[in-house]
Amino acid sequence: MTTDSVSIYQFRTLAGAKRYAAAMGDVGPAEQVGPFVVSWAGRRGADLPAKPVRAKLLRDVRALVKAG
Numbered sequence: 001m002t003t004d005s006v007s008i009y010q011f012r013t014l015a016g017a018k019r020y021a022a023a024m025g026d027v028g029p030a031e032q033v034g035p036f037v038v039s040w041a042g043r044r045g046a047d048l049p050a051k052p053v054r055a056k057l058l059r060d061v062r063a064l065v066k067a068g
Helices: 013-024 050-068
Strands: 009-012 029-035 037-041
Touching: 013 029, 013 037, 029 050, 037 050
Parallel strands: none
Antiparallel strands: 009 037, 029 037
16 A cells, blocks of 8 residues: 555565565565564655654554454
């Protein structure tokens, strides 16, 4: 899933998600949440959502994955 401010990728394995998150970290913030990677890659400065906004999204994604 991709929006104008974030992309969320789903992987078949945790290892695949971990590798992708590590690779994307070179181009922008990316966090692994289970088999998903939440990425703000390529976004810098004003295009990057504020840290509290990113933290809330990560909490929401973690809650969805946990409830899954």
